[in-house]
Amino acid sequence: MPDDVHSPPSAANPQIIDAVGRSTSFVFGPNASAAPTANAGTAIAYQKVAQAAALAVQDGTDYQRNILSLSTVAQGKALAMMFAEKSVSPYAEILLLAMLAAIGATITVGQIDSAATTVASTFPKS
Numbered sequence: 001m002p003d004d005v006h007s008p009p010s011a012a013n014p015q016i017i018d019a020v021g022r023s024t025s026f027v028f029g030p031n032a033s034a035a036p037t038a039n040a041g042t043a044i045a046y047q048k049v050a051q052a053a054a055l056a057v058q059d060g061t062d063y064q065r066n067i068l069s070l071s072t073v074a075q076g077k078a079l080a081m082m083f084a085e086k087s088v089s090p091y092a093e094i095l096l097l098a099m100l101a102a103i104g105a106t107i108t109v110g111q112i113d114s115a116a117t118t119v120a121s122t123f124p125k126s
Helices: 014-028 040-085 091-122
Strands: none
Touching (some): 040 091
């Protein structure tokens, strides 16, 4: 065991050094070393906001996928019942509502995407 446990290793993996350098450059910009006033707290906050925005978009996509799956099943069943019973009512209303649910889910996910983009793009980066 070395005498000083807090001393850095004598040789660091060049891949690790490159990865840290690239991450720093991405967060603080290409002139990160020239900007000693760069605030790591702000960068971390921005990263968290971007991550939250990405999760919101992902959750919205999952929501849309689930609604579209349910809507497809409901539409198919409504059509099958129309043909089986040779009657349009009440299945036309069910078919229409299922179609509207799919349209509503698409609009909802679009609004989520727009809001997430606005939050991530307007959050202060420095």
